[in-house]
Amino acid sequence: MPEASRDTGPAFPEPGKRNVLVTSALPYVNNIPHLGNIVGSVLSGDVFARYCRGRGINTLYVGGTDEYGTTTEAKALSEGCTPQQLCDKYRAIHEEIYKWFNLSFDIFGRTTTELQTTITQDIFLKLNKNGYLKEQSTTQLFCEAHQSFLADRFVEGECPSCAYLDARGDQCDLCGHLLDPLELKNPRCKVDGSAPVTKETNHVFWNWISCSQRWMPSSRRPLRTVTGPTLPRPLPQLWLKEGLEPRSITRDMRWGTKVPLPGYEEKVIYPWFDACIGYVSITACYTDQWEKWWRSPKDVQLYQFMGKDNVVFHSVIFPATQIGTRETWTKPHHLSATDYITYEGGKFSKSRGIGVFGDSARKTGIDSDIWRFYLIFHRPESGDTEFTWDSFISDNNNLLLKNLGNFVSRVLKFVNSQHCDSIVPDWTTYHEPSFDVFRDQIDKLLKRYNEELDAVKLRAGLSTILAISQQGNGFLQANKLDGNLAKNEPEKCAAVVGRAVNLVHLLAALLAPYMPKTADSINMQLGATPLLIPDRWTVDSIQPGHKIGKAEHLFRQIKPEKAQEWRKTFGSDEAKKVKEEEAALKAKKSAALKA
Template sequence: MTDSSNDAVHGRAAPKLPIQGKRNILITSALPYVNNVPHLGNIIGCVLSADVFARYCRLRGYNAIYICGTDEYGTATETKAMEEKCTPQQICDKYHAIHKEVYKWFNISFDEFGRTSSPQQTEVCQAIFKKLMENNWLSENVMQQLYCDKCQKFLADRLVEGVCPTQDCNYDSARGDQCEKCGKLLNPIELKDPRCKFCRSTPHIRDTNHLFLELPLLKDKLEEYINHMSVAGSWSQNAIQATHAWLKEGLKPRCITRDLKWGVPVPHEKFKDKVFYVWFDAPIGYVSITSCYTPDWEKWWKNPENVELYQFMGKDNVPFHTVMFPSTLLGTSENWTLMKTISVTEYLNYEAGKFSKSKGVGVFGNDAKDTNIPVEVWRYYLLTNRPEVSDTLFTWVDLQAKLNSELLNNLGNFINRVLSFIAKPAGQSATFGNGAFTLNLEAVQQILSLII
């Protein structure tokens, strides 16, 4: 863990801790997955939105920290490693550096940007798991899973593709965990016409033992939390709708283990060849990354009386943060800082379709940098086009129009008129542009009082 005594030596400010009597705000944005370059939809959907709120909190004088990092475990990393003929660790190292560079260019003001493949992640994740075991919130069960004879392996959710079983959807490239088109969460065996992502052959069902989080047994605790905090924290409407849709459908035991190698090992003799499901361990990354920021991380994460937790994400991540993660923490019976407010975006779509990392469709962070359009323009455009209550659309024509009409014409003209108004024959001299003219300081103060 980070030794705060060495912070000054390494040129890093000492980590902030909650201060009694002040408003202490812990901000997270959904951890971007590490298997590709982040696109504009990812950036506005979580990191940029959270960044603006973090800047606002600091300007108001609140004691706030902003935590984020790359989500590195799971099937998608293994798949990308196979595609690029390297190890999962090499993939994570490569794309973590790319993510970090993109967010640095976008001026995202993280207090800590970490990663979930750290020793701290294993430590915190396994500790939470052991508490759940002690409190009898976990069960063993046989799970039917697709097995590929040709590859000689069980296929994790994302290693299976097929036709979405939802009647009104029937998307033919749905993943085994979720349909990208309709957003429905799936189990691989629900897919119609399933196929192995590696060899394209048809897998068959086999039994395998797994561990499950007993969500039905945690239902009362969870609903009490949701009913109270969704009002107290003014949850966005799309978050409330997505959460209640899960509750209405009925909570079911949720599998938290996977037949993979790349992940946090399960500290249980019977399941030692398995790892935790990425959606069990990924939200715990907020905690482990905070523990990399300060060894006193519990002062942020086990201090609900003095800390408010604000989380930012896209709508497809909602149930994992309003149902799965709170249930996990509630099941430990420890005094965790649970999410107070959740801010959820809809989708930012690209031209005629969706941004897609897997298909390479859209504008990615490095593309934005390569346009030579200043980062402030990109930040302005994304924030004015933020998909707050409905999906919005990125088009190059719209970017050009907003740049020309809103920034150049409207704001530029406003600044020009203000400067022209305050320039007077007498007063203090100052240089603007290529020439010098004098300013009426009293007029300057009047203008500033109007616009600040």
């Protein structure tokens, strides 16, 4: 099975072949990711990248950390360290978590690199040269105490709409009103509490209208496919329809990519302008021939994975920056976005100890493959989904143990037994028409699996695997595979075993993108090399006379009582409390709005 290229040198696209470039949204490194963050981008990207490699497609999977931005600056302030120290600390935590989840990045880079600066500034200057950027004077809040313009998140004050005293610079948490910081009454600087003054300053504005005019007539549908929640889809469409108002792409901050223009020494480029450029610069850290991946629209298909709040940046901002350079770029081919996963009906909250975070999943003692299975099986592909301990335990005990695990272990144990002595018998001498029906059924399901994964329907693909092992169980059942069959109808028994062993081999290949360790274990027990995911089930990857290894349990029963214990450890009661608090806040909001 082709793995990530880490150990074999850089992968390059091959002209004339299918080459897939996979990216997953670059997580901010100012927090610890929870299960919802993990499934939405990095885990989904990993499953798809593994599937592509499993099909023998030339694949590059790029990930990394997004390190710039006001949130990082603010968090560094609160933790009493520099933004870089903060990023280093949280990046190490993220890396550890993704390693545990067995994510097969070809490279896991970061955005705070020289190459990020060079490539972003180059794109910025090309947009400027092409006439899309212009300077505009703006009025902003300035803190005289610490001599700095204040980004939205660094100001608080009274909401002009509902008079809530602690409204943030960009939005009021009580009434939801979207704000310009200049609208706040009695504004105060979040850093030192002093009252800011207003001051004029220049910013660079990006003239989207001309970019979108270049874009719209030539290709009305910039993306082949967007799969995922319905919510973010209208937003990019709305932006395009309204014609994309000029947008400021510089910010009054220090922690970001420097603006390559004189007079902008105290400002940086808007982090969402260069965040997606991170994929390009991270690829450039992977190979100095990065342009082979990024400037080959004919040969490379770009698949991007993200949470729904990221869609507009990937479907509008990023392609618009590419188009604005008037150069050749590999543009997004397929965006796959997810909704949110809730924790026992509420929101994950690190500070309140609610929910399972990446670093605590392992504390349950449950293998990362089970977590991978659960998360993709409940991937929020069309609406929010809910994590519950009861479903976690029941999925393990029923779908994995009783269905998939039972099929694999029943077959392999039988081959290990005295009836076969671990040797796959000659199964080619006996035939029944029902065997063809069985092969056709599996073949149909295999075709469905490939179609689902090609369309990035990861959840459906997993259900199809379970349908295949269910068919396998039915096949053993219908043919009554046991000692009696071995004794009374040895040829038929061999025919059943041979087909079943081949199906186990196929299942390992199909399962590998989702549960790589389990797939490895099945292949080891089979004593077989991994199979590439085929188009058709030819039932010949394991031949008569093949000696298998020793059957072992793939899955273990989780006691239902565990649910109670885990609920306690992972703050389920607190989650309920928060839900109640939120309902109260909502009621307060509507009362405030009525008044």
